[in-house]
Amino acid sequence: MTPTILLLNGPNLNLLGSRQPEIYGSTTLADIGADCVRHGRTLGLAVDFRQSNHEGELVDWIQGARGTAAGIIINPAAYSHTSIAILDALLAVELPVIEVHLSNIHQREEYRRHSYVSQAARGVICGFASHGYILALDAMKRLVAPACPPPDSEEA
Ligand code: CA2
Numbered sequence: 015m016t017p018t019i020l021l022l023n024g025p026n027l028n029l030l031g032s033r034q035p036e037i038y039g040s041t042t043l044a045d046i047g048a049d050c051v052r053h054g055r056t057l058g059l060a061v062d063f064r065q066s067n068h069e070g071e072l073v074d075w076i077q078g079a080r081g082t083a084a085g086i087i088i089n090p091a092a093y094s095h096t097s098i099a100i101l102d103a104l105l106a107v108e109l110p111v112i113e114v115h116l117s118n119i120h121q122r123e124e125y126r127r128h129s130y131v132s133q134a135a136r137g138v139i140c141g142f143a144s145h146g147y148i149l150a151l152d153a154m155k156r157l158v159a160p161a162c163p164p165p166d167s168e169e170a
Pocket of ligand 1: 026027029030031032033034038058089090091092093094112114115116117119126
């Protein structure tokens with residue numbers, strides 16, 4: 015069975031491509047989602063790509079991943095720096111978690127340099143713009159199905 019990766023995006027990321035392109039680039043979230051689904055397919059992973067502006071909805075989705083997803087990739091956006099609720103949900107779900115940020119949060123304002131979510135993450139990728147999501151999928155593939163070839167490979 016194809017493992018599913020839940021890929022979550024936090025508040026305001028729905029605005030990508032429309033404002034602040036000097037920080038976040040000109041790619042829209044829909045473009046990133048389509049790239050992730052396509053790249054996931056080449057890795058033999060199904061990608062369930064979602065965005066919410068609501069902390070509780072993100073917590074509900076993380077809780078719902080138990081038994082349905084093989085791993086979680088999350089760009090928690092501003093909730094990275096504030097949300098113990100999202101941290102607790104990620105710790106409770108007991109799945110591999112990778113945190114992604116478009117920008118290099120360590121090069122920015124002091125308040126962005128700490129992420130609560132990082133405590134639940136196997137790894138953190140930041141500063142590579144939308145390519146960070148692709149890097150996270152490659153890393154997740156190794157965590158969830160290291161020996162499993164993609165569907166179109168000769169070994170499949
Ligand atoms: O670099 C990232 O991916 C961030 O998670 C983005 C968050 C920010 O709060 C984090 O510190 C770092 C902000 C997402 C807001 O995205 C916008 C996109 C376009 C226009 C306005 C906001």
